[in-house]
Amino acid sequence: MSLFKIDDVAKECGLTKRTIRYYEEIGVMPSPQRTDGGTRLYTREDIDYLKKVVRAKEVLGFSLQELHTYVATADALNEQRFDYQQTTEVRERIEKLTKMETTLDDQLELIEQKLQSIHAVQKELEELRERVQNGIRRLEGHENVN
Numbered sequence: 001m002s003l004f005k006i007d008d009v010a011k012e013c014g015l016t017k018r019t020i021r022y023y024e025e026i027g028v029m030p031s032p033q034r035t036d037g038g039t040r041l042y043t044r045e046d047i048d049y050l051k052k053v054v055r056a057k058e059v060l061g062f063s064l065q066e067l068h069t070y071v072a073t074a075d076a077l078n079e080q081r082f083d084y085q086q087t088t089e090v091r092e093r094i095e096k097l098t099k100m101e102t103t104l105d106d107q108l109e110l111i112e113q114k115l116q117s118i119h120a121v122q123k124e125l126e127e128l129r130e131r132v133q134n135g136i137r138r139l140e141g142h143e144n145v146n
Contacts, residue, residue, distance in 0.1 A: 003033070003041040020050065026064065026069055028053060060114050073107045113134050 006017045013020070023029040029050055033041045046073050059131050063071075080103060084096040 001043060006040050006042070009042045009047055009050065012047055013054055015050070015054065015146060023050070023053065026068070028064070028068055031120065060111060061118070062114065066110065066114070070107065070110055073110070074101060077103045077107070 004012075006020055009015075010017045010020060017127060020029070024031055029046075032043070032046055052074070053067065053071060057067050059088055060070075062070055077100060080096060080100045083099065084093060087093050
């Protein structure tokens with residue numbers, strides 16, 4: 001198993017070392033292994049996890065609080081998937097899948113809320129553009145009269 005230092009992780013994820021340490025501090029990212037000297041050592045799974053966090057923050061525009069919720073929900077989903085894989089009895093599998101569905105609904109709701117906010121901003125900008133275009137047409141019509 002390959003282990004990576006924080007410099008390597010920062011470069012691969014497009015973050016600063018300070019941001020990675022901050023994410024760890026506030027619980028967005030789990031604490032990595034450390035050497036006896038205290039140097040952080042990250043696994044490939046840690047890097048992949050951090051890339052998901054970065055994508056959620058950048059693409060979805062999550063605040064740190066929303067990011068924390070999103071990551072906690074993703075962690076719960078991973079645990080539920082593992083539990084499901086360990087179960088063979090049909091009724092238990094149905095219960096596990098139902099729980100996973102609820103967790104996915106929670107995550108989708110968080111994304112839906114973000115989309116509604118984005119659409120509201122988009123609508124405001126479209127309305128402003130329409131007013132600007134109307135203003136241009138009015139002024140052009142006034143200019144032709146003179």
